[in-house]
Amino acid sequence: MNGGKRLPYYLAALLILALAPAYLSSYELSLLGRFLALSILSLGLVLAWGRGGILSLGQGVFFGLGGYALAMHLKLERLGAGEIPDFMEWSGLTSLPWWWAPFRSSAVALLAVVLVPPAFAGGLAYLVFRRRVGGVYFALLTQALALAFSTLLISQQKFTGGFNGLTDFNELFGFALGDPKVQLVLYWITLAFLASAFFFSDWLLGTHFGKLLCAIRDGENRVRFLGYDTAPCKAAIFALAGLFAGVAGALFTLHAGVISPAMVGVVPSIEMVVWVAVGGRESLLGAVIGTLAVNMGKDWISSATPELWLFVMGALFVMVVTILPRGIGGLLEPLLQPETVRYYLKIGRYGLVRWLGLARREIEAGQTGSAMKQEQVEQNA
Amino acid sequence: MSEYALLLGQLFNGISVASILLLAALGLALSFGLMGVINMSHGEMLMLGGYLSFLTLRFAPARAAFALAFVAAFFGAGVFGALLEVTLIRRLYGRPLDTLLATWGVSLALQQAARSIFGPIGVEVTAPKWLAGSITVKGGALGGLNFPFVRLFIIGLAVAVLVVMWAIITRTRLGLCVRAVHQDRDMAEALGVRTRLVDLVMFSLGTAIAGLAGAALALIAPVTPTVGQSYIVYAFMVVILGGLGRLLGTLLAAVLVGLFSASVQIFTSVSFADVLLLTFVIAFIQLRPRGIMVVRTRALEEA
Incomplete structure (x- = not known):
């Protein structure tokens, strides 16, 4: 790593x-x-x-x-x-x-x-x-x-x-x-x-x-x-x-x-696997985030509707395994790579410059446009 | 009651537990041997079978209700198994540990659904009158022994299912395909066997048998949302002991686990029996890591 x-x-x-x-x-x-x-x-x-x-x-x-x-x-x-x-x-x-x-x-x-x-x-x-x-x-x-x-x-x-x-x-x-x-x-x-x-x-x-x-x-x-x-x-x-x-x-x-x-029993033990599965089994940071997120979610859901929690946990298992096998960490880790961050910064800067440039041109075009309109108005008059 | 009678009584209990374990483990062992997949929601198929038989007995006409209950449990669980295979397990092919987690999720949701619908306390199924009695041995060395008809019926059911499964695997075209896929999936596919269809049929058949087991279990104990969970861990031990893809192995392992639990319970409490069973299984795989019956191949197994 x-x-x-x-x-x-x-x-x-x-x-x-x-x-x-x-x-x-x-x-x-x-x-x-x-x-x-x-x-x-x-x-x-x-x-x-x-x-x-x-x-x-x-x-x-x-x-x-x-x-x-x-x-x-x-x-x-x-x-x-x-x-x-x-x-x-x-x-x-x-x-x-x-x-x-x-x-x-x-x-x-x-x-x-x-x-x-x-x-x-x-x-x-x-x-x-x-x-x-x-x-x-x-x-x-x-x-x-x-x-x-x-x-x-x-x-x-x-x-x-x-x-x-x-x-x-x-x-x-x-x-x-x-x-x-x-x-x-x-x-x-x-x-x-x-x-x-x-x-x-x-x-x-x-x-x-x-x-x-x-x-x-x-x-x-x-x-x-x-x-x-x-x-x-x-x-x-x-x-x-x-x-x-x-x-x-x-x-x-x-x-x-x-x-x-x-x-310590069977269900709590499998719940521990959910934390890591949601967070991302291959990512240390993801596992910590997953543990915090799932437990906060559990605390929140079970205080509101206790019956719902097992459904949510079941759904989490199925969804994570089928849709997002690498969990939250799988989404986050590439974003945290220094190269990626630098790349996004570059894109961002380029985009910003471009956007500003375009905007300036548009403003100029707008001005000329309205100037032309004014000329036309004057001619018609 | 004499000592022999006590011992024989425990032996009978062991066989009776073994027959339910056998029904529960058959489907697990088949689909694990064939697809390398463990279905953690298999225990909930037992539960489903139990509740289906409860509902049938309540609403169906009295005369045919008992037979119908078993039919409903068989087909209900089988259809559910087929749905599960098509929607979930097929998509996770080649990722056994992920399948395990996904099916565990299904199992949790099913348990909670049962709890919401039928309540956390179990529902009772009353066995028909002709199953209510028992054979009691009077006098002699075995005096006081008691064999309830219900338990004899369950043992008979397990034997019947085993014979039918044996016939399917050794005598039918489907069985031929199953054996071919088990031995060499790629080769079987190359020769035109529709391997995914074989997987689907066997998986669904396995869950259907679990449904039968659930209906049988309902005759001797109340059906609760956690009934599957309490049997499934032992069924897993049966699969581990039995080895893959051989009916005889699963049969021997089920009898072994049943007898072991029953005989250990003579000397110690139920909770220690669990610990001893686990120790026994771990010790056993030191001797025979691939289970009682092994299909010898030259393949290097990664599973």
Whole structure:
């Protein structure tokens, strides 16, 4: 990718987002913060699906793993030695399960956020791609994974909070989450994560590895004939997508104050694919725009007429795939090429000059015309 | 109830689940093997069949209603499938992942449509009287075992459909064309087979069978907007396990998944059964990545 040439546009967009607290209300800002967190996940989908050709219908699982890992820590942060979270008490547990205990430490929780999702994603992808199983199979398997994960979360109520998930958080590292100042800092932290993920992805797509992924997507067997082992490459990019999803899940949990099975199941996972499909699967900037646009649209439509949303989402899928396979990004990217911009500027300048020239001539012609008329009038008289 | 009876009972449950899975997965496996396309709205064909059978039973004359319900489900879903193929799937030929997304969109819209029309709570279909009873084993080692007629009927239906499909594929001209297109699409086309027509017919037949499955399912459980979604993921697992383009593979895989779920549920809860099934499928493709039955070719598959 020619990230260097487009840097000015990226930086301009970043500046607009960074200054958002100045011109948005606190409610709008908290929504934008959530959506920016989700955009990190979308970047992962661009890498794995747009570039690597690996469609995941279970991205919600990795999102959920990150979100739950942090939420478990948030539930334990204020508790004393023998105490257990409220929902466990209601379910009749008397002591903390052994696998909850390490999450008392914030370091463990943060490590879990950045290690568990990519390890799980990479492991799964390696196991499947090692045996050269096709992309459609992988998509179906990830969907089954999303189903299994969400049913497991719902059924194990005493360990996971069940259908309601984990909520009612107070503070993180001693900062009260309800404090507006903390919310503001959280917004900027989210933006910083998004920007780092964005620039890292942009860099990665331009490397040898990025080109190799493209080659694997377009002709995996040919890449094999050239001597590459494709399975580890695909596993690596899918692990990275898992990492992005996990981080997105953790940040989203902080913004929304809740993580529940309703955000990790089959339908939410496929919704994540819609964001990227609408935004443009091959464009990082498009994916972010798509995520923001679709989520704002969802927020707007579901508050007006909730039934309409599934129809809209269904229609979006069909339309994007048939009419606009490259999404918004496919429309935007050529416009943002420096050559194109220069070309349009040139056309614009030429057109302007021409237009002005013509106009001047017309004015002159008009003047002569009216002068002639006047002469005629005088002659007739 | 003795241990044997319990085990046998679960075995029967497994076969009964397998027969519905088989009906749901047949169409998926056929069109995936033939066209390389997965129809994510296939589950909604089950739903469509269920609602059509509900409507028929409500409005048709009582005497013939039961048979009519199955006919309506079969043809209703089949016609819908044909429409879907012509308007959408044909346009996305050679882009399997995009087809998957587009048909998922259709599936969401259909689910929401069903929710708007029939409400989020399911509608009940009452089976006719002659299906209401059951065979119960009295006394002996298998005492207490219960075989409901409805479930036996569904197993019989699945076997009948399987036999008919087998006959079509091995004994008719259409079947010959299907096998030819499956083995080598370009060659078949060069020899005058109208491959797009074969695609259309098989796709529509697959959705029609799913409609039948939906009508059968309506006899044992209420029809809800999400009934398709709850079965379809297992049907996908059947397709993955079964391998492409062989009826026997799909049959074996359906029985395997049905029995696996039923036997796992003896030891653990339903939610863990899902996790174990997925683990089982992933472990299985480590051993046989192309499924139980493989059509051997020398082609280098990109799918």
